[in-house]
Amino acid sequence: MTEQVVLLDEQGHAIGVADKAGVHHAETPLHLAFSAYAFNERGQFLLTRRALGKRTFPGVWTNSCCGHPAPGEDMSDGIVRRLAQELGLTSTGIDLVLPEFQYRAEMDGVVENEKCPVWRVEVTGEPEPDPAEVDAYRWVEWDQVVGEIEDGSQPISPWCRKQLSELRALGPDPRDWPSAEHNRLPPAALVSAQGR
Numbered sequence: 157m158t159e160q161v162v163l164l165d166e167q168g169h170a171i172g173v174a175d176k177a178g179v180h181h182a183e184t185p186l187h188l189a190f191s192a193y194a195f196n197e198r199g200q201f202l203l204t205r206r207a208l209g210k211r212t213f214p215g216v217w218t219n220s221c222c223g224h225p226a227p228g229e230d231m232s233d234g235i236v237r238r239l240a241q242e243l244g245l246t247s248t249g250i251d252l253v254l255p256e257f258q259y260r261a262e263m264d265g266v267v268e269n270e271k272c273p274v275w276r277v278e279v280t281g282e283p284e285p286d287p288a289e290v291d292a293y294r295w296v297e298w299d300q301v302v303g304e305i306e307d308g309s310q311p312i313s314p315w316c317r318k319q320l321s322e323l324r325a326l327g328p329d330p331r332d333w334p335s336a337e338h339n340r341l342p343p344a345a346l347v348s349a350q351g352r
Contacts, residue, residue, distance in 0.1 A: 161224040162188040168271050168342025173227050180212050182265050187224065188344050189270040191257070191319060192235050194220035194245065194277045195330060201301055202283065203310075204243070205292040213263050215291070218313035220277070231345050235275055243293075244284030251276045253333050254322050255340035261314040271342045274319050276333055298330050 159176040164186045179187060194202040202220040206213055221242055225234035232250045239245045254274035261268045283293050296304075304310035305320060312320075326333040339346065 159224075160227055162227055162344050164188055164271055164342065164344055168344055170227075170344035176224060180266055180268065182267060184267040184269040186269050186271065188342060189222060189224050189272040190231055190235055191219050191272050191274045191315065192221040192223075192239065192250075192277045193253075193274065193323070193330065194239065194243075194247075194279045195298075196279060196295060199298070199331060200295040201298050201330070202243075202279070203294050203296055203301060204283075204285070204290045206313075207287060207289050207291045209288060212266050212268055213261075213313055216263075216313045217311055218316045219319065222272075222315075225345070231273065231341070232275070235277060239277065239279065242286050242289040244286075245279040245281055247277050247279050249278035251333075251335045252338060252341070253326060253336055254319065255336045255338070256342075257319060257322065259315045259318050268315065270315075271344075272315065273341055273345065274323070276330055299328065 160173045161176050161179055162170050163172040163174055165171050203217060204220055205217045206215060208214045221239050223234055223238035225231045235250060236247050239247055252273060253276050257274050258271045285293060301310060305312050
C-alpha cells in the first residue's frame with residue numbers, strides 16, 4: 157500500500173493527501189509530520205543518523221524518530237508505528253511537548269516543509285534499526301548532547317537545531333518538560349485525536 161501524507165494550508169487544516177514518495181522536492185507542499193525524542197529508563201536520549209539512502213537529509217544526525225501520520229491516523233499512533241518500524245522500539249509513554257512547531261529546510265535541492273509537533277517518548281529495549289531508515293545511533297545524556305550541538309562537535313539536522321532552542325525553554329531535564337494541550341495541535345491532527 158502506498159504511504160500518504162496529509163497536505164495542509166497555513167492554518168494547519170487538511171487540504172488533501174499526496175504520496176509520500178513524491179511529495180518531497182524543490183517545491184514541497186506544507187504537510188503534517190511529527191518529531192519524537194526518545195528516552196530510555198536511565199533518562200538517556202536516543203540520537204540517530206538518517207540512512208544514506210533517504211531522499212531527504214541522508215546521513216544527517218537528528219532526533220530519535222521523525223515521520224508522517226497517515227490520513228486519519230492519530231499522531232501518537234503514528235509515532236508508535238514509526239518507532240517500531242524504524243528502530244524496533246516499544247514506547248511506554250508519549251507526551252506532546254511542542255504542539256505548534258513548524259519549519260522549512262533544504263538540502264541538495266530537496267525541501268522539508270512541515271507542521272511538525274514534537275513529542276517526548278519513553279522507550280524500552282535496545283534499538284534494532286531498519287538500515288533503510290537509520291544507519292547509526294547513540295544513547296547520550298541530554299545535557300551532553302545539548303552541549304555538543306552548541307559547540308559544533310555534534311552535527312545535527314536543521315529541524316532538530318530549531319526544536320532544541322524551544323525544548324531548552326521547557327527546562328533542563330526532559331523528564332520535567334510540561335505536557336502540552338492537544339487542542340494546540342494543527343487542526344488536521346486534531347481530527348484524528350478526538351477523545352484524547
